Amino acid sequence: MTLLETLNITYPIIQAPMAGATTPELAATVSNFGGLGSLGSGTTSPEVLNDHINTMKGLTDCPFMINLMVLSEHDSSTLDSSIPAWLNEYYEKNNIKMALPARPALRFADQLQVLYDNPVPVASFTFGIISAEQVQRLQSLGTRVIGTANHPLEAKAWADIGADAVCIQGSEAGGHRGGWLPQSTNDPMGLLTLISQTRACTNIPLIAAGGIMTGQAIKAIQTAGAELAQIGTAFLTTDKCSINDTYKQALLDASQDKRSSETRLTRLFSGKQARGLLNDYLRDFAQFESAHELPPYPQLNAMTKDLRAHAKKKLDAEHQSLWAGQGVALVRQERTTQLLERLVKEL
Known part of the structure; x- marks a missing residue:
């Protein structure tokens, strides 16, 4: 059975589950078209x-996907790192009040319970791996399970516990990298290398x-050994996406040579590697990028939340996390x- 048949979709297109950017309306639009719409719900x-x-079930009769971030209870509840001096200085200099939350992230177990109580067609997971028992429980409820990997060993781990498919995320991808093994951070692989090396160690559907922005790129990854494409950046500048106007304009400016389309893999916003447009924040604090200088995810993410919120309020693109993949120069303002329709026409 092909992955299209397993997921019961018409086209080899998954709209990436970008937390903070996706809405039920966006996901339902993609699902109703014949792709797989998804919500980044971490x-x-x-x-x-x-x-x-429940909203999704009211908007579409087609399959859709919910994506969660796998965090341990310790990681999601612990705030024991000191706020970096450079970050504290930035808050003071710009007169921004910082209020740390009681915990840096939501409890994964509570979110997963929702998927047990209100089953969905597809569930995907990032930042870690769940247990074989959890995979089986979801599958017993009719949910297809998809893991995320940045390294062949991570993909094989998902295959070994019975996942239905793995989304392998090349270093070109925008936003947070979904892997969890040190190898995926130490030597990020480009997508075609990752596909071929993963194919060599597991037969799980990929x-x-x-960096996938066109139908031609979808055909290229299928030739390389993947069945479906998960596309994120291209959707950010469409009408159903919920990112703020300053962020959206920065992406469009990058596509129109009004600002650089250069991106960076950085840990400076959240403590976890993520790719976004190069801006003043990443330039000014680049010297603190090294691992030993930064609190881990999600602690740093909690520490920079007020900084990012202030930038959004001030319409300041230079201090927001402008997540984008290396294909950002090809974004368009469109429905x-x-x-x-364009992607399918190009297939």
């Missing part, structure tokens, strides 16, 4: 997640992510359905 409370699932 930062969504269990109550709101349940509401989102979804490819990273979500226009993007989908």
Whole structure:
């Protein structure tokens, strides 16, 4: 059975689950078109997640995906790192009040429970791996399970516990990298290398992510050994995406030579590697990028939350996390359905 058949979709297109950028309306539009729409729900409370699932079920009869971030109880509850001096100085200099939350992230177990109580067609996971028992429980409820990997060993780990597919995310991809093994951080692989090396160690169906902006690119990754493409950056500038106007304009400016389309893999916003447009924040604090200088994810993410919120309020693109992949120069301002129609036409 092909992965298209397993997921019950028409086109080899998955709209990436970008936390903070995806809405039920965006995901439903993609699903109703014949792709797989998804919600990045790792930062969504269990109550709101349940509401989102019910909204999705009301907007589409087609399959859709919910994505969660796998964090241990310790990681999601611990705030024991000191705030970096450079970050504290920035807050003071710009007269921004910082209020740390009681815990840096939501409890993964509570979010996962929502998927047990209100089953969805597809569930995907990033930042870590769940247990074989959890995979089996989801599958027993009719949910297809997809893991995320940045390294062949991570993909094999998902295969070994019975996942239905793995999304392998090349270093070109925008936003946070989904892997968890040191190897994936130490030597990030480009997508085609990652596909070929993963194919060599496991037969699990593959979804490819990273820099895919056209139908021709979808055909290229299929030739290389992946079945479906997961596309994120291209959707950010479409009408159904919920990112703020300053962020969206920065992406469009990058595509129109009004600002550089150069991106960086950085840990400076969250403590975990993520790719975004190069801006003043990344330039000014580049010297602190090294691992031993920074609090881990999600602690640093909690520490920079007020900085990012202030930048958003001030319409300041230079201090927001402008997540984008290396294909950002190809974004267009268009309707979500226009993007989908163009991708399918190019297949």
